Amino acid sequence: AQSVTQLDSQVPVFEEAPVELRCNYSSSVSVYLFWYVQYPNQGLQLLLKYLSGSTLVKGINGFEAEFNKSQTSFHLRKPSVHISDTAEYFCAVTFTGFQKLVFGTGTRLLVSP
Amino acid sequence: GAGVSQSPSNKVTEKGKDVELRCDPISGHTALYWYRQSLGQGLEFLIYFQGNSAPDKSGLPSDRFSAERTGGSVSTLTIQRTQQEDSAVYLCASSQGQGNPYEQYFGPGTRLTVT
Numbered sequence: 547a548q549s550v551t552q553l554d555s556q557v558p559v560f561e562e563a564p565v566e567l568r569c570n571y572s573s574s575v576s577v578y579l580f581w582y583v584q585y586p587n588q589g590l591q592l593l594l595k596y597l598s599g600s601t602l603v604k605g606i607n608g609f610e611a612e613f614n615k616s617q618t619s620f621h622l623r624k625p626s627v628h629i630s631d632t633a634e635y636f637c638a639v640t641f642t643g644f645q646k647l648v649f650g651t652g653t654r655l656l657v658s659p
Numbered sequence: 660g661a662g663v664s665q666s667p668s669n670k671v672t673e674k675g676k677d678v679e680l681r682c683d684p685i686s687g688h689t690a691l692y693w694y695r696q697s698l699g700q701g702l703e704f705l706i707y708f709q710g711n712s713a714p715d716k717s718g719l720p721s722d723r724f725s726a727e728r729t730g731g732s733v734s735t736l737t738i739q740r741t742q743q744e745d746s747a748v749y750l751c752a753s754s755q756g757q758g759n760p761y762e763q764y765f766g767p768g769t770r771l772t773v774t
Contacts, residue, residue: 582765589663589750589765636702645690645754646715647763649702 548573550637552650559657561629567622567653569637579620580638580647581611590636596620607631632657661685663766665751671772672741680736680769684753691734692754692763693726697747705749708734709756741773 551570559565571577578597582590594605601613611622620637637650664683672678684691693705704718708728719725723741728734738745748770752763 589767590752591765592762595762638702645709646692646704646707646718647694647702648704649694651701 548575548577548639548641548648550639550648550650552637552653554653555651556654556656559627559655561657561659562626564625565623565627565631565655567635567637567655569620569622569650571618571620571637571639573618573639573641576642577639578641579611579613580640581605581609581620581622582636582638582649583607584634584636584652586633593622593635627655627657629657629659631655663751663753663764665749665766665769667769668767669770669772671774674743674773675740677737677739678741678771680738680749680771682734682736682751682753682766684732684734684751685764686732687755688753688764689731689756690754690761690763691728692752693734693736694750694752695747696750696768700747702750705736738771741771743773746771746773 549572580595581593583593584590593609594603596603596613604610609624613620634652634654636652638647666681689710691708695703706726707715723739726736748768750768751766754763755761
């Protein structure tokens, strides 16, 4: 069965430091990959997506992610975080022929001054 | 333009009661999804509607859960004989359609508490 793993449930980081949130997936078919962000008491907002083409994708708010097929990973990065980046981040995949998203368990990013 | 809206934003109900949750997708979006977000289970897919096709109900946890989509627009998720384990945030999303995995736009969710 296809699955998504986010190994870090919580990542504390200081403001202006770089951050990487890890995501690994398992699938026997091609995948499309997404990162969503959820601010407190809000719905999910798409940060970025990988559908095809360049493996380095850039999203909103200065985030980027790199698709690595050999390592089945899609890690999210930001070179310098802000307090306002404090939120829950979800990695998700959908598989060729399907539309439903399979989500990871989420990573809570805590940015402190 | 208007995004996905859901109502009510919060619902408290007694165990054993039926509840209905509503989702208004973005105008023109042909695909509509329901997900459930709970502490123990994370984000789970429940059901998916695409145009006039039969819905994908593979994520519904039990036969107490059902959903319909009227006129290809508004959707209602119904939970019968609610149980405490049904307490969760129910999220609705819509997207442009099938083929490529278009971006899913999420609503703010309905927080259901079963007492």
